[in-house]
Amino acid sequence: MYLKFAWRYFKAKKSTNAINIISWVTVGVIAFSTMCQVLVLSVFNGFEGLVQSLYSNFYSDLKVLPARGKTITLTPEQINSIRKMNGVKGTSLIAEEKALLQNGEQQTVVLLKGVDPNYSQVSGVPKNMFRGVFDPGTIDKPKLVLGSGIENAIGVESDKNLLPVTVFLPKKTAESNSNPLAALSEGNATTSGSFAIQQDFDNKYVITNIGFVKQQMNYAPDEYSAFEISLIDPAQTTTFTESLQKILGAKYKVLTKYEQNASLYRSMRLEKWVIYAVLTLILIIAAFNMIGALTMLVLEKRKDISVLQSLGADKYLIKKIFLTEGLLLAVTGAATGIVLALIICYLQVKFKIIKLVGTSFLIDYFPVKLVITDFILVTLTALIIAFGTSWFPAKKASEQLFNLKA
Incomplete structure (x- = not known):
């Protein structure tokens, strides 16, 4: 009523x-x-x-990082056991560190990301090439895949550059002395292409092969910066993260795609x-x-x-x-x-x-x-x-x- x-x-x-x-x-x-x-x-x-x-084109569904410090240790047995877990689509081992790129008089600081041959299984970077091809090279013949913004910073066209780019990386086992250059390793690499995803990545990241980065930084054979994982069903991320965290233990932390970009x-x-x-x-x-x-x-x-x-x-x-x-x-x-x-x-x-x-x-x-x-x-x-x-x-x-x- x-x-x-x-x-x-x-x-x-x-x-x-x-x-x-x-x-x-x-x-x-x-x-x-x-x-x-x-x-x-x-x-x-x-x-x-x-x-x-x-x-999502850059970050993987899950990323294993050290709970403390900058590197993790993963044995081949641990890596294989993770790869065999139900729901895993692909994995990639990562060695990442800040580096200085120099091309003649031009230079810039970047995040150099060393990846293994399985990287295309966890990231969409290979599908977002702006110029050239996605080819990180080998440990003996390293190649660089540049962010499109870094091309401008060092003045190269990645698919046409014939001269190598000099890469300076910090040595992990370097002893402190009066010469700061002794703490840096120097290597040369050619460029194979560039990617364009988003400015945060295009102006910051350079991708190469993991062997080159580990060699330059004196990493141990089982030492890495991170371990990236892609899932068959991303909806199961929370459940899979909890299971993986129990397997790895407290020395490791497992971050979801959201947690990698929480801020x-x-x-x-x-x-x-x-x-x-x-x-x-x-x-x-x-x-x-x-x-x-x-x-x-x-x-x-x-x-x-x-x-x-x-x-x-x-x-x-x-x-x-x-x-x-x-x-x-x-x-x-x-x-x-x-x-x-x-x-x-x-x-x-x-x-x-x-x-x-x-x-x-x-x-x-x-x-x-x-x-x-x-x-x-x-x-x-x-x-x-x-x-x-x-x-x-x-x-x-x-x-x-x-x-x-x-």
């Missing part, structure tokens, strides 16, 4: 035009706020999905929810309009409330009528905002009407990704705020005594 009364009050024309204006302003503000919330969350989802796809994902999510909180303030501002609209409606419907009381309506029923009235305003506004957001998202996906400013992006438009939980969250936010703000005028309406002669 209370829903029927609330619906009639909602759609009926009020005697005071200000009530109509305030009510529709409230609906409009709620619609605008919910539309903005859905759009912002969808754009952040789009960027997050884009970043994850880019980072990035945390910052993206923090930005997303900060913007969401700011937009929620618009809803709270709209709530003040709702209080005014409902308070004026209560004053207008005093005779109706008195009639209901005379017919036996209790305070609880009257309170529910005006609470429902506030929720109807919120539902109308939220539904309108969500529909508008869906239309805009569809147009953006279909026609890419809103462009990104600048030319340094991989895409030239704002990506959007609709997630059902965002719609539920936005709707619940609007309803909770509406319920909270409707409570005060509804409570006042139920507590006041009305007279039919008023």
Whole structure:
């Protein structure tokens, strides 16, 4: 019954035009706020999905690192046992260290990543070549696969460079003395190609074969920087990580793809929810309009409330009528905002009407990704705020005594 009364009050024309204006302003503000919330969350989802796809091309599903220090020791027996575990798609041994690349007068500091022949099983770098081919060479004839940004830093075209590039690496067993150059190893390598994935990688990483890096750094035969693993079913990452951690023990730590980039994902999510909180303030501002609209409606419907009381309506029923009235305003506004957001998202996906400013992006438009939980969250936010703000005028309406002669 209370829903029927609330619906009639909602759609009926009020005697005071200000009530109509305030009510529709409230609906409009709620619609605008919910539309903005859905759009912002969808754009952040789009960027997050884009970043994850880019980072997935470089990072493996799992990465085994030392719990302390810079290197791990893995025997051939341990490596084989991991490779035989259920769910393992591929593995690759890694030796990684900061290095100085020098080409004539030009030089730059990079992260030199030595990989074994199985690297293509755990990473998408070989599929994202910008120039040349993915060929890390051998221990005797090392080759370098450069990030596209590093090509510019040292002034080479990786697929045409005939002269070798000098690589300086720190020696692991170097003794301290007055000559700092004695702590560095020097080697020459040619370039075979360059990759282009994302600036964080393109400007930082150079890939070569693991034998060359281990030789230059005086690594032991069973000593590595990391062990990367790809899984047949990435959805089983958590379960597999726990099993692998038990096998390896406390001297090793196993990081998922998310944990390898935890700071990035945390910052993206923090930005997303900060913007969401700011937009929620618009809803709270709209709530003040709702209080005014409902308070004026209560004053207008005093005779109706008195009639209901005379017919036996209790305070609880009257309170529910005006609470429902506030929720109807919120539902109308939220539904309108969500529909508008869906239309805009569809147009953006279909026609890419809103462009990104600048030319340094991989895409030239704002990506959007609709997630059902965002719609539920936005709707619940609007309803909770509406319920909270409707409570005060509804409570006042139920507590006041009305007279039919008023």
